[in-house]
Amino acid sequence: MKNRRIILKQRATGLPGSEHFELVEDDAPEPEDGQVLVRNHFVSVDPAMKGWISEAKNYASVETGSTMRAFGVGEVIESRLPGLQPGDFVCGMTGWQDYGLADDSQPFFRKVDPADGPISTALGIFGISGLTAWFGLLDIGQPKSGETLVVSTAAGAVGSAVGQIGKIKGCRTVGIAGGPAKTALCKSEYGYDEAIDYKSESDLAGALKAACPDGIDIYYDNVGGATLDIVMTMLNVGARIVICGTAATESWLPPPQGPRLERAILVARAKVQGLIIFDYADRFPQALDDLRIWVNSGQLVWREDVVEGLENAPEALASLYQGVNMGRLIIRTGP
């Protein structure tokens, strides 16, 4: 059985693009004991991929020549894992390819129930996006009713979920997003009290001060950089900053400079904490229960931006860092 897959051709020092990848075709892999062979229907395009293929130190890396690491969801074709049958749907780390292997050691591996909604949601609101929002905001951010929550990439797959969960918890929510279409979505779909367009705003600090008259209690940060620096001057005592992504910085080689932050952390007795969702795998079921309830009740909405065709994954990844997508960016690879 032929399998098209996209391999990493060379590591990147800055933004990923199609020059870093190559489409190859060979035989589909054979499952071993404990594995299932999955016909991917959808595979993911994630902001974290920049780190996975970067030369810089990271928590996870893809080796040159390997199939690009990605989440996928699809149909079980062959099962050597008790409890799963051909025809079942699963999600796992199946990679940028038509057919991938999955097993229960993979992050996010689980059987997907089509009754929960389109199976693609296993890559989004019921997958890495929703879970990252849930753990980052609730575990690290610990929102309390009446607090002010600021979210960067506020209309993105993670950010939009963070804003809505913050609203469910009674926060005043302020979203920062790029461009009028995204800020409009922030208010019309994701319920933010205020939305700031950082691309058109000439005085981001002033706009953020106006939007946060009582200061900032929680900052859910997907970008770092200059926005983080501004937020750090507006913290309330006991503020929590969730470091979930650093999209504003193209390259960490060499490490870019910025204002020193330790004094602001001290004065506000702030907590700045990094989040990588894989660390929370044993508590995913608890979070998924919440997410299902909120989606079913209409309190938590989500969008997808679907690109057709595996071969377009590298360009889709490049476009992600241009901020083109308006929802969870995924690739349809399957039937």
Add this chain to the structure above:
Amino acid sequence: MKNRRIILKQRATGLPGSEHFELVEDDAPEPEDGQVLVRNHFVSVDPAMKGWISEAKNYASVETGSTMRAFGVGEVIESRLPGLQPGDFVCGMTGWQDYGLADDSQPFFRKVDPADGPISTALGIFGISGLTAWFGLLDIGQPKSGETLVVSTAAGAVGSAVGQIGKIKGCRTVGIAGGPAKTALCKSEYGYDEAIDYKSESDLAGALKAACPDGIDIYYDNVGGATLDIVMTMLNVGARIVICGTAATESWLPPPQGPRLERAILVARAKVQGLIIFDYADRFPQALDDLRIWVNSGQLVWREDVVEGLENAPEALASLYQGVNMGRLIIRTGP
């Protein structure tokens, strides 16, 4: 009754010196209901004073013309606070003066039992120094046996207590201090496994790597700056960084630059948290119980550096930032 006191003459933008203060003499204050009049025996000289008199945003400030804020310990001369009698000893925020008022709303206000040791310890190991070490290390740092703990200003009043408590909790302890006398103390008195002299070490990163072959799990930071930047490149997953002071930075106006830290925080899933000891006042008795046990058993030793005479407090404060003192720096004001 005449009272000598030192007032803040002008705020500072950098290091405090005698030019910022003035000694004046007027009548001792009269206690109101709920207050005691205290004849100070000892008053404190604290690294935090730079922030208290700075133009920059801070958690506490002294107004120009006011008596310099300081901790003091001494004898009750007149009491309008039930439960305290003339002849009792108390500590509180009695200021740089011969006679100060204290009441139970002040940080660290408590009756001092001379049976615990010299009453000056209420400003040190049984006061701000010991308590800051206890809460910063145990509450934020959460040391586990076998972890590597790095401490800056390792021979200082707070740092030396942190290192010893870390040892009690089973950590490998690595101290960073300035000069051979202090690094010798780190090993001979405070039980550090390794001590690094940052003043003579030309390759601090290399020395720290050699001293921490298993990486860094906890960094108790009293200095910030370049040392913090080096530590951030050596963090283990789940590391905790206690931001207790920023002594390495002379002035925060304008904010100095340094390498951006958010990527290191993300990759290590680190927690960087600021500590100001006043926030923990309702739990001081619990910490003092521990500190008394460890001091009595000889597991926790401390040193004082006593300067004679209230009039010498401003110069003593200036000397603090030169790193001259070899222990808790206090001023003897009393009999």
